[in-house]
Amino acid sequence: MQGKIRLALTKGRLEKDTVQLLEKAGLNMETIKNPQRKLILDIPGYPLEIILLKGSDVATYVEHGIADLGVVGKDILLEKPKPVYEVADLGFGACRMAVAGETSLCPDNKKLLRIASKYPRIAREHFESKGQSVEIIEQQGSVELAPLMGLSDVIVDIVETGNTLKANGLIVLEEILKISARLIVNKVSYKTRRIEVNALIDLLEKQVKIRREE
Numbered sequence: 369m370q371g372k373i374r375l376a377l378t379k380g381r382l383e384k385d386t387v388q389l390l391e392k393a394g395l396n397m398e399t400i401k402n403p404q405r406k407l408i409l410d411i412p413g414y415p416l417e418i419i420l421l422k423g424s425d426v427a428t429y430v431e432h433g434i435a436d437l438g439v440v441g442k443d444i445l446l447e448k449p450k451p452v453y454e455v456a457d458l459g460f461g462a463c464r465m466a467v468a469g470e471t472s473l474c475p476d477n478k479k480l481l482r483i484a485s486k487y488p489r490i491a492r493e494h495f496e497s498k499g500q501s502v503e504i505i506e507q508q509g510s511v512e513l514a515p516l517m518g519l520s521d522v523i524v525d526i527v528e529t530g531n532t533l534k535a536n537g538l539i540v541l542e543e544i545l546k547i548s549a550r551l552i553v554n555k556v557s558y559k560t561r562r563i564e565v566n567a568l569i570d571l572l573e574k575q576v577k578i579r580r581e582e
């Protein structure tokens with residue numbers, strides 16, 4: 369007898385929407401609404417265990433089969449690709465990956481463009497696909513500061529409301545891609561636990577569809 373299905377959730381920005389989606393799908397999410405710092409949570413009445421992780425760790429847990437499924441931002445799947453199945457676009461966590469900089473900048477005139485980013489792979493691939501040489505300066509946060517301080521010419525970062533750019537006098541120069549939360553599945557679980565995995569995928573997909581039509 370195999371145990372419960374394990375679902376890895378991204379803590380932080382995606383958490384509230386994920387919990388709401390699961391709740392609408394009929395799951396009792398009371399334990400997760402009041403986790404008291406617990407990172408492993410049982411869902412009463414459904415053979416499911418939820419673990420809470422940082423986004424990039426969600427993909428790692430699913431890759432290694434520790435979690436059967438996971439909810440993670442598309443940005444993370446593109447920045448650190450893993451051999452997992454991406455089975456659904458959950459719609460929430462919507463934002464865009466963009467090139468941003470100061471209004472006065474003409475990046476096209478630069479031979480070597482200096483880019484500050486928490487997403488070095490996405491940034492490099494985007495510019496190299498256009499034949500632009502780049503120096504990537506990897507950042508851990510407060511990326512908007514880099515062009516203001518002269519560390520870089522532009523940034524590649526997530527833009528959601530645009531408030532952070534605006535507050536720091538930066539503008540979107542180019543949109544790279546749209547981002548949203550994705551449901552991912554371990555490749556082995558997809559085959560060996562097909563019935564339970566598909567049941568959960570179906571539950572969530574139904575709710576995503578209802579949400580889209582609302």
Ligand SMILES: Nc1ncnc2c1ncn2[C@@H]1O[C@H](COP(=O)(O)OP(=O)(O)OP(=O)(O)O)[C@@H](O)[C@H]1O
Nearest residue numbers: 379380381382422423441442443461462463526528
């Ligand atoms: N304004 C935003 N900034 C960053 N991520 C956003 C934003 N809006 C939606 N997202 C999505 O939410 C996901 C989770 O972001 P969040 O910042 O909560 O966690 P994280 O990636 O672990 O970052 P951190 O290390 O800053 O805590 C991102 O991977 C992205 O897909």
Ligand SMILES: O=P(O)(O)OC[C@H]1O[C@H](OP(=O)(O)OP(=O)(O)O)[C@H](O)[C@@H]1O
Nearest residue numbers: 509510511525526527528529530531532
């Ligand atoms: O368009 P907005 O709604 O303003 O959101 C975008 C901002 O949010 C994220 O930063 P985060 O809050 O994660 O801070 P950090 O990167 O400095 O850690 C992102 O890196 C942008 O700075």
